Amino acid sequence: MxxxxxxxxxxxxxxxxxxxxxxxxxxxxxxxxxxxxxxxxxxxxxxxxxxxxxxxxxxxxxxxxxxxxxxxxxxxxxxxxxxxxxxxxxxxxxxxxxxxxxxxxxxxxxxxxxxxxxxxxxxxxxxxxxxxxxxxxxxxxxxxxxxxxxxxxxxxxxxxxxxxxxxxxxxxxxxxxxxxxxxxxxxxxxxxxxxxxxxxxxxxxxxxxxxxxxxxxxxxxxxxxxxxxxxxxxxxxxxxxxFVGKMNFLHVRVEGKDAVSSPLGAIQCLLPDGFGIGRDVILAIRPEHLEVLEDRESPVADTNTFRGELTSRWYLGDNVFCEVSVNQQVLMARVPIDLKLELGSHVRLRFPPQRLRIIEELPGNG
Amino acid sequence: MSASSNPEVSDAIEGTRSPIVARRRVRRATTGQIAVAVVTLLVGLVVCIPVITVFLMSLRTGLPGRSGPLTIENFQEVFLDPFTYQVLLNTALFALGTIVVTLLFAVPIVWLLTRTDLPYRKTIYVLMTAGILIPTFLRTIAWILLLSPKIGLINQLIMELLGLENPPFSLYNIPGMAFVQGISLVPAAFFMLSAAYSAMDPSLEEAAYASGVSKLRTFLKINLPITVPAIAAVMIYLLMTAFSVFEAPAILGLPADIYVLSSVIYFAITPQVGLPDYGLAGAYGLIMLVTGVAASVLYFRIVRESRKYVVVTGRGYRPKRIELGRYRYLAVAFILLYFAFEIFMPFAVLVWASLLPYLQVPSMAALSKVTLAAYQSIPEYAGLRPFMNTFILIGLAPAVAIAVSIAISWIVVRTRYRIRGLLDGLAFLPHAVPHILFAVALSYLALVYRTALPIYGTIFIIVFAHAISFISYGTRVMNSAMIQIDPELEEAGRACGASTPRVVGRITIPLVAAAVFNGWLWIALLSYREVTMALVLYSPGSEVISTLIWKMWTSAYVSQVSALGVVMILIVLVLVLVLRTVFVRAQMGTPMQG
The missing domain is CATH 3.40.50.300 (P-loop containing nucleotide triphosphate hydrolases)
Known part of the structure; x- marks a missing residue:
């Protein structure tokens, strides 16, 4: 001990x-x-x-x-x-x-x-x-x-x-x-x-x-x-x-008991207690938890799903690391190698609510 | 890329060679080999011929150039004479005494500076390097002015104060020689020891503590065994030096008839009466040479052994410095005492003696006699020539030595030729050959071949002697500088199509410019302060400042010697300060090269 x-x-x-x-x-x-x-x-x-x-x-x-x-x-x-x-x-x-x-x-x-x-x-x-x-x-x-x-x-x-x-x-x-x-x-x-x-x-x-x-x-x-x-x-x-891995961060504002507004649009998530409406916090999600789907031209209706453009991709052997630009925000994602995506093609990006993490913004630790 | 080099590239990739390419490769390899062979041969010749000359000298009698049969007469004379054994005993006692004095000061100072919270450490480091500005022979003369039984100021002062009949101190004995020589060797020992000490990884010590071993036991079992090779190497270095130095034992030994090997050799070729006996000098020289080479071999062994001890080091966690507390001023006082012995007292007494018509204890009466006469009359008794010669010497000798050193070091560090080990050894050999011996051999050779190569008695033979002797320093400096240059910097240059000489000239040398400058300055200083070789090799017309002072000292011109000594120290002080400033300016003026 x-x-x-x-x-x-x-x-x-x-x-x-x-x-x-x-x-x-x-x-x-x-x-x-x-x-x-x-x-x-x-x-x-x-x-x-x-x-x-x-x-x-x-x-x-x-x-x-x-x-x-x-x-x-x-x-x-x-x-x-x-x-x-x-x-x-x-x-x-x-x-x-x-x-x-x-x-x-x-x-x-x-x-x-x-x-x-x-x-x-x-x-x-x-x-x-x-x-x-x-x-x-x-x-x-x-x-x-x-x-x-x-x-x-x-x-x-x-x-x-x-x-x-x-x-x-x-x-x-x-x-x-x-x-x-x-x-x-x-x-x-x-x-x-x-x-x-x-x-x-x-x-x-x-x-x-x-x-x-x-x-x-x-x-x-x-x-x-x-x-x-x-x-x-x-x-x-x-x-x-x-420090322990790659992470996407979005500056968001608490809008309700389980919703925040982000530069991408409204996002549903599980807010811990103690976050009052109107408060500025950070929404974080690891690249491997972001779901990237082929864009099937159908109108986006699902919650937490946004349309974006694939701006870069790196083949890593066991997965493909890519960057998707949504509404001028660049997000990192890891996708299976089977997902054949061309650079510049349109994709849909889904934020699974249970994977989203709210971090209090601490001044000085950014 | 030019068309002609294309096939070569593709051949190299495919592993096949067309006849044309193969021929070209062979030729290119030979160019390099020839260059390396020529350098090795030249260095080998200039270094080895004097050594061989000592052998030949010892096997002949009579004056140089007279061919006679080889004989062992000289050795009979040397080894049958009981005087020889007295000389050997003197030399050994002098060498041991010197080591004791040196370590007595150097070890505590190294410990204080590396392990304790001693104040003023920067100043101490600067003063440690400043000592080189006072040549050993001047320091010896200055200490005679302080401690001679007849005229020594300290002796006179103590006799006056205590009412003594006889002087309490005398410098004209073996302890006196060892004292002056030991004091002069402290900076060298200090820098060698502190380098070894700071190369040790502190976690070696911490690992022992973490194993539950006490501080004392850790010191005995870890610190001591790891630093022993370094201390042994320093001791052997000191022993080698003390065995071959000439200045202090000659100046102090002559009045008392105490001779060591180096002074016996000198007096054999410059007798007061009769003809120079080169054969006898050769026989004595051979004893010196054999011990010198044996000690060098031992030194190399130990240094290699201690290199094995340099292991991977982690971050530079320095063990906590020991707090001296109220002892810190005692420690500073101890170091000040050393600098007083090495720098302040000798310089002060030279200045004082130079201002008086004859040496006397400071008093109001003495102050009233102060005069600049000894300085004003320098043009009369010295003239311009010794100064001109000195400047030729300290300009040319380092330039030649450094140029040769760059070539040698580049071959040793950068190429894979098998001969490079031999070349490195050859470049170090002058260090094992005592200066007095080297000079005697050169003087013998120059006499024998005076018609073919008329440099005997000119300043150029002194330049030559210094340049060759100091190659060992030059190559040490250049080796360590070049090892630090990543070979890829040169390879990148060659990949851009530059030839090897161009790459060395445009990339390597600019990158090691600071080392080139420091090496040059260092050798210039060594050359400036050295008197042994110059004394053996000079003739009227080729004297330098140091030989002039030496000769005037033997004729007892105390004020003039002191004045010239002060001038000599001031000239070099100004020179060093100016050169350093100019070099730093130049370095800052050029954009970063690498």
């Missing part, structure tokens, strides 16, 4: 102090895989390093398991080397002057977890098996490929069977194919071990495919916490919606 309460951290820079983290509250339950997702400079790495004990917070509390490891007000700060954590770094941080074996055994031979030789051997063997590096024990760490080095780093982090595992963009130095392979392996490993994990990334597909919980951050604050489905389907803000 990891608990963060009111975490704050600022840095002195040449241009004055910069608040990297401004008041974060987060709880990762036992055995949960939590992803901190956000653009560079959003404070996700600083948060992770505060949990690790590599940064000393200005304010707030960090709890790992049942131990309060950091409490700025009470002056408590357990240094990193005393915390029960395993950590994987972006640069692998595999020690170049040691063999694979000595790298992985290091926490068990040099740290406070020191144990007898037979036990070290057994656990190192197990850890190397878990990351599929059997037989490379004697190799010098620098003779390994990037993917193998990251596996060494992973083995070194799990060999101590830590309470929590902290990973700082561990895959961003690897190429795309290797990244996907290691993604599934890291997830399988953490499930097997049942270890509570905090994972930092800026890659939304990594976050969506790996996380039990995703915590989207920007400018030192948490914007939304939820499971991948919730984050993708029901983003709380324009920023979250755009």
């Amino acid at each position: 990891i608990e963060i309460r009111g975490l704050r951290k600022s840095y002195e820079t040449r241009y004055g102090p910069v608040e990297a983290v401004r008041g974060i509250d987060l709880r990762v339950n036992e055995g949960e895989f939590c992803v901190l997702l956000g653009p560079s400079g959003c404070g996700k790495t600083t948060t992770l390093r505060a949990v690790a004990g590599l940064e000393r917070p200005d304010a707030g509390v960090v709890v790992i398991g049942d131990q309060k490891v950091s409490d700025a007000e009470a002056g408590i700060f357990v240094p990193v080397e005393k915390r029960d954590i395993g950590m994987v770094f972006q640069s692998y941080a595999v020690w170049p002057h040691m063999s694979v074996l000595r790298n992985v055994a290091f926490p068990l031979t040099e740290g406070w977890r020191r144990t007898h030789a037979a036990e070290v051997e057994r656990r190192v063997k197990l850890a190397l098996e878990r990351v599929h590096l059997e037989g490379l024990e004697k190799r010098s760490a620098t003779e390994l490929s990037g993917g193998q080095q990251q596996r060494v780093a992973l083995a070194r982090a799990i060999v101590i069977e830590p309470k929590v595992l902290l990973m700082d963009e561990p895959l961003s130095n690897l190429d795309a194919r290797l990244r996907e392979e290691l993604r599934t392996e890291i997830r399988r490993l953490t499930r097997e071990l049942g270890v509570t994990t905090l994972y930092v990334t800026h890659d939304q597909s990594e976050a969506l495919s790996m996380g039990d919980v995703i915590c989207v951050m920007n400018r030192g604050e948490i914007l939304q916490i939820g499971n991948p489905e919730k984050i993708y389907q029901e983003p709380a803000s324009v920023f979250v919606a755009e």
Whole structure:
């Protein structure tokens, strides 16, 4: 279990102090895989390093398991080397002057977890098996490929069977194919071990495919916490919606209990409570949820259906990504490859009411 | 695209070759190979011939050019003489002492600047580079003016204040030589060490902490083993340098009859009485050469070993700097003390000595005697020639060295010819050959072939010696600059139809212009401050400022030496400032090229 309460951290820079983290509250339950997702400079790495004990917070509390490891007000700060954590770094941080074996055994031979030789051997063997590096024990760490080095780093982090595992963009130095392979392996490993994990990334597909919980951050604050489905389907803000995938936005005005007026015309949708008539909000829909139909010259009668013109299309193999211009608004859509559409042809665009999402317009987060 | 090149393209695609195309390819490859072979051969000749000359010199007796049978007489003379072992012991003690002094200052300063919140770090960096403006031989002379038992100002002052009968300090001994030489080598050690230190990925350290390992154990098991190769490399570099330097041990050793290898070689060819003994110099030189080359090989090994340690680095998270708190002023004071030793005190004493008819402790009486006479009479005792020669030297030597370096570095970095490794090694060889030895060999050669190539005793032999010696610096600078230029920038040029020389001239060199300028300036400075080679190679008429000062010092013209020294430092200071400003202007004036 990891608990963060009111975490704050600022840095002195040449241009004055910069608040990297401004008041974060987060709880990762036992055995949960939590992803901190956000653009560079959003404070996700600083948060992770505060949990690790590599940064000393200005304010707030960090709890790992049942131990309060950091409490700025009470002056408590357990240094990193005393915390029960395993950590994987972006640069692998595999020690170049040691063999694979000595790298992985290091926490068990040099740290406070020191144990007898037979036990070290057994656990190192197990850890190397878990990351599929059997037989490379004697190799010098620098003779390994990037993917193998990251596996060494992973083995070194799990060999101590830590309470929590902290990973700082561990895959961003690897190429795309290797990244996907290691993604599934890291997830399988953490499930097997049942270890509570905090994972930092800026890659939304990594976050969506790996996380039990995703915590989207920007400018030192948490914007939304939820499971991948919730984050993708029901983003709380324009920023979250755009960061985890493509999204169409329309500026609309609430006209009734289940209707809004848009630049395209009236749209039926399910409005949550608390949106009074006349209020300006944002209507959002993912490209894959927009229905594109061939235009059969018949007058448009269906609700939420508008006529438009296909202005561009990209064949992507498993689907076709296209842009449709309706009333001078350009909307993105994904359509099945069977739908044969010519550039410039007229289409009908349908907005399924259950897929529409209303986002409150938040100033400053556009 | 022209019609003639079309078949080539289609052939390349289809994997077949018409006879015409094949022939053309062979010819083109040969042009490149010939060019590379010519460069390698030339560099090999100019670098290797002096080395071979040392061998031949050591196997002959008599004056240069007199053909006699090869003999081991010189070696018998050297190795049977107990004096030789005294010299070797002196050299070793001097070298060790130098390393101790250098590291005593360099290691704490590197630690303070890279790991703590020391104030004024920019100023400290600037001062570190400024030290090069005071040549080592001038610094040695200045320290004699401060610490000589007879005339040293500090000695006189302390004797006066404490009423002592005898001077408390003397510089004319091995610790004294090691002190002055050690102080002079601190900037080099500082830059090498701090480069190694900042190349280390901080997450290597953090990963150890995250493994539950204490700070002390992390330092012992991670930081230390990773930086040991770099520290060892620096120590070997210092050892090599201290083993071959000439200026400080010669100036300080001569009055006390303490000789090291370099000064023995020098005095063998410039004896006070009798004829120069090149054979003896060659035999001593061979000892120096063998140790120099062995140390270089070791140095290369260790550097290669430490390169293996440079792994993928992540974002530049710097570990938190240690807060010095109330010790920060102590730290600043320590660094100021160093700069006082290296720059302020030597310069101040030179200025003071230059203003007085004879050296005396500062007082009201002394102030009343202040005069500019030593400056006003410079035209009489120096004339214009040493200045002209110096400008010829620092204009030509760097130009030749950098031009050759560009060609070598381009071949080493850009081409795939197998010979490029050899070429890189050849370019580094002058670094392993001590300057004194190189100059002695050149002087021997120039004497032997004085009718075929009459450059003996002219400024051009000094230019030649400097240009060749400093190719090792030039190629280091150009190698690292060219590695940073993406090869695709050149390939794009060639794809536009430009020939290789044109691509290098129009794309590569403009892109590395800053490195070319810095390399040129650096070599010009080295050439300006160097006295060892010039001293061996000059004759009346080809003296430069540094040899003039040296000669006047041996004749004890204290005020004049000081005045010339101050002028020498001021000239180079103005030159550097002006050139830098002009270059920065020129760079800003041209639109961005790449």
